[in-house]
Amino acid sequence: MLYPVLHRLESEQLITSYWQSADTGRRRKYYQITDAGNRELEQITSQWSIVQHALDQLEKERSR
């Protein structure tokens, strides 16, 4: 489920949200990443690339 995750991110101040009326007159909620969110993302991405690197190494070992 997407929305609970968004709400959790929001409560951790990693993203912000605001309501805006679309052209059709319906209100939509928009989400935007914050600076803190970008930092967190960078950190997680770098952690992920470490994991990925490790898995790649393992895969290489196996196929050798």
Add this chain to the structure above:
Amino acid sequence: MSRQKEMSSSFDLECQIRKWKSHLQSQESIGPEDLEELESHVRDSVEELMNKGLSIEESFLIAVRRLGEVEIINEEFAKVSTEDVWRQLFIPAATVSDAKRNKLELIIVLALAVFGGLLSRIPMLFGYVDLDAHALVYVRNAALFAFFPVILYVFWKRSLTLIKSLVAFAVCLVFAIVINAYPSYEPHHTQILGAIHMPIIMLYLLMYFFGSSYPSGWRHPNTRLNFVRFIGEGFIFTVLIGLGGMVLIGLTVGTFELMEIDIAMFVQNWMAPCGLFGIFPIAAYLVEQKKNLIESIAPVLSRIFTPLFFFVLLALIGGFFIPFTAVWENRSTLIWFDIILVLALALTLYSMGAKDSQKESRATVWDMMTLALLLAAIVVDAIALTGIVIRLSRFGFTANKSAALGENIILLANLILLAIGYIRYGRKKGTFGHIVAMQMYFLEIYALWATIVVVLFPIIFSFA
């Protein structure tokens, strides 16, 4: 969306969406705003699918299906939801390690409660056994006894690094030494002032521990506003548990009295202080466990008391001007003025924390009520300040009067800044975020002033 397609179909989208919505609505964890968001998502999906050539009925079924089972949606929302107040005090742990941590947390909190109680017994080791005779020792350390266990709890809860917190712990220690090592002579005014101002310093330190784990840092206004909420909720829990404790003590004393066993000493030396200082970590724990239990009460409380306080302030102004009373003749009047002003400010903070600035982007009638309260408070503060200045010119600078002068000037500045913020907000020249940011940075000044009163005042006024 072509009208033709809609007309030709016997399928009523609105009716179906309404049905689906009411099913969602019956779930306890999905609030009205969540509902609106989900509905908006479904409508978008329906439109998108219809553009791909699907019929309206197919589109709706697929869109709803993709969103997931209603029960599962509810479950997911329950994990983050703010709406389900009564459902669970202890949110079931998702994993085994979480469950272990929950259990550990409970043990730590109970240990800290006992620790807080024992902390308040330390003066006994130094021979200050009689509470009445050595009340000052207990009074000046009360803030430390109350807040130190809470600081330790937040420190553990937020998994802060020791190195980072070491400075803050050191500050705690320095203050503990300062308030206890300073000599104090009759009439002990500087020491009592110090005791009154210590909670502000401890709150500020607690704010550091509380906010350190937030990604935006402890200085960020939103983090600080969260801390204000935390304190507001903690206060309510403290009062509730305290009331229960008083009943318990009353029953204990009464029952033993009937049995003709005198337990007054036990109650006075152990039961009451251990109970009192044990409350604070428990209250902090409850707020952390159930962040939103009070959130639904806070707006109600602030809305009940904002108008009432406004009328009290009006009455005070009236009482001052109509039979022109020289407030400065009476010292106690000034003290009561100040207490009411501080409460008015606390109330403003409360309504600030209770306001959902996302839902209400425009100023409401309640914001205007707060503004009225602030303006009345400014007038009252100006009266009090005049009284203090006149007393100062008549009796000279003493510790008490200097402290009162400083407080009233800071309070007046704060109230005026708040009023300006609310006026700008009301005229759409500023946002509510501006007011919050100003107020949250202003907390710095209170901490600074409290430090001056605790550390420098005794030296300036030769420990009297």
